[in-house]
Amino acid sequence: MNGLRVVRTPADLRALEGTIALVPTMGALHDGHVQLMKHARPLADTLVVSIFVNPTQFAPGEDFADYPRTWDDDLARCAEAGVDIVFAPEVATMYPYGTDDQVMVDPGPLGAILEGELRPTHFRGVLTVVAKLFGLVRPDVAVFGEKDYQQLALIRRMAETLCLGVEVVGCPTVREVDGLAMSSRNRYLEPAERERAVALSQALDAGVAAGSQGVDAVRAAATARLADFGVVPDYVAVTSPDLSDPTSGEARLLIAARVGRPRLLDNRALTLGPTPEGS
Numbered sequence: 001m002n003g004l005r006v007v008r009t010p011a012d013l014r015a016l017e018g019t020i021a022l023v024p025t026m027g028a029l030h031d032g033h034v035q036l037m038k039h040a041r042p043l044a045d046t047l048v049v050s051i052f053v054n055p056t057q058f059a060p061g062e063d064f065a066d067y068p069r070t071w072d073d074d075l076a077r078c079a080e081a082g083v084d085i086v087f088a089p090e091v092a093t094m095y096p097y098g099t100d101d102q103v104m105v106d107p108g109p110l111g112a113i114l115e116g117e118l119r120p121t122h123f124r125g126v127l128t129v130v131a132k133l134f135g136l137v138r139p140d141v142a143v144f145g146e147k148d149y150q151q152l153a154l155i156r157r158m159a160e161t162l163c164l165g166v167e168v169v170g171c172p173t174v175r176e177v178d179g180l181a182m183s184s185r186n187r188y189l190e191p192a193e194r195e196r197a198v199a200l201s202q203a204l205d206a207g208v209a210a211g212s213q214g215v216d217a218v219r220a221a222a223t224a225r226l227a228d229f230g231v232v233p234d235y236v237a238v239t240s241p242d243l244s245d246p247t248s249g250e251a252r253l254l255i256a257a258r259v260g261r262p263r264l265l266d267n268r269a270l271t272l273g274p275t276p277e278g279s
């Protein structure tokens, strides 16, 4: 397995030399993760991938226990992508005082909208574990996918606000040939659901095409395309790239919807025309 080393304890990480790039993951790696690794590889001397299914970002009743765990395949993909170190800590290593009794990172108002409205404790768990990984691995740069766009925006904001000294880099979403954004949870889709799942990327295309007509037209076009597939969204939102409200110019269209068992998320950049008079 080339020079790949699996490391389980923070002490083993202290021996790393030179600059460090980190790709945090929860395993169940797919081609989207491999692209993150390939993007990160030339950015530093040592490339670390963390594999840790983080309990604090799952609410009770969510899929923590049966989140896909594909260890052997994950290691093969890491080796193939030129990763130096896989950091795979135990829960007790990451949460020495337990998962309930912790100092946690408060994501603030941006963590309470969109995904945060539906999953109120999610981003608190994500930011906490990412802050811990930054503290343990001490990366110079960390690479995340744009697929989880709100997560990326919040991690950027955290790194800046808490002065963590890590450059946060976002990578474009990797898609299946029909446009479905790659995700570890896509494997939960039954065949008929897999066909309907393309609704999200098609809705994004429709929304982006309506950009010159303003926010309402974008949301209407995207929602109509979802309805063609019988998909009812949790939200179809248009925001500025940093998740505040846009009126015109550069923006982001974000969609979330349950298709069968998994909730699917997707997003695209778009350019908005001015909001029509009187609307």
Ligand code: PAF
Pocket (backbone or CB within 6 Å): 024, 025, 026, 052, 054, 057, 126, 129, 130, 148, 151
């Ligand atoms: O995107 C993920 O896989 C997770 O949310 C992350 C960033 C690895 C934190 O557990």
